[in-house]
């Protein structure tokens with residue numbers, strides 16, 4: 001079984017690059033399942049119905065979210081209607097979209113999205129429960145629903161929080177990947193238990209930018225140490241993802257390969 005994961009899609013430039021690359025990748029690499037993080041797809045902040053539809057149309061089986069889920073306030077009541085969307089299961093003030101089973105090619109793949117609580121700001125201390133405990137709860141639900149594989153998108157800032165969750169769940173799930181930092185890490189690995197792991201998948205977003213943000217604004221934010229309104233950069237996007245292959249009998253990962261183009 002082959003799983004393709006694509007990092008945070010940032011704005012129009014990210015969507016355009018996704019359109020260019022995703023259908024080809026799915027075909028050429030014989031991908032069974034594709035998960036895309038969409039939390040920055042609407043102009044760099046959040047996701048609306050139209051970005052959801054667009055990302056699904058390019059071949060995603062599941063779209064995951066992150067801390068930007070609050071940005072599009074009108075979407076809070078809409079998420080529940082998007083059947084392939086996950087929001088972090090440990091978020092307490094938006095109901096639903098906690099876990100997903102993708103049933104395809106005679107395989108049931110379970111997916112969970114969680115948000116970190118370290119270095120994520122006060123909002124996520126208040127509005128999110130402990131992701132380690134929530135993970136166990138969602139894993140139980142997915143197993144009861146017949147999941148043959150379980151994959152987690154851990155949307156978090158702190159590398160330590162991500163690596164700790166990986167060690168905590170290495171015997172329980174098949175793959176944990178991190179999102180949120182928009183910078184791909186080079187630590188992809190397979191644990192002895194067969195779980196594939198990477199601290200951050202990276203992004204599909206404007207290459208000449210600071211994580212997708214116009215670099216002049218980013219520099220001025222640091223110079224002035226004050227908030228300056230977000231503007232998404234619009235030059236050609238880099239494309240970051242991972243491909244994980246699993247043994248269909250043991251369900252253990254055989255390989256995890258980074259895509260960085």
Ligand SMILES: [Fe+2]
Pocket residue numbers: 008039040066180181182
């Ligand atoms: Fe992001």
Ligand SMILES: [Fe+2]
Pocket residue numbers: 039066067068155179180181
């Ligand atoms: Fe994020």
